Amino acid sequence: MMLSCAPTRGIVRNPKHIQSNSPHMRIVSVELTNTETIIEVDVTFPADEGYWVRFNETTYLITDRGTRYQIRDVDNMKLGEKYYMPKSGYAQFTLRFPPMDSRVQSFSFMEMNEVNGWDIQGIQLNNIERQKR
DSSP states (O other): OOOOSSOEEEEEESOOOSEESOTTEEEEEEEEESSOEEEEEEEEOOGGGTOEEOOOTTEEEEETTSOEEEOOEEETSOTTSOEEOOTTSEEEEEEEEOOOOTTOOEEEEEETTOTTOOEEEEEEOTTOBOOOO
């Protein structure tokens, strides 16, 4: 897991969510810092069938307060490009977004303009681990 060098407001590990359109992606953690929101995801697909994943520029977070945060970057691949799954069928990605308002209690992870775009609703931030100073 990659943690930010920026001051951390807190981390939620294995956050609960209300619903998801994909059993292939799991949010491992959400790290909230003063400079960005970092989401670690695990993706599993059978590698022997040529599966690939992609995170497009249309990926965003929408909070329970109605604020939208567009993706800035993804580690381990380029935005918009296909990433073919390794033989293990497992890959981990670090997604980077602008910092979320500290009052946010939940958010959804969305990808617009995709027939099979990612859609994870109601990701909960209520079990946040505050970093000790």
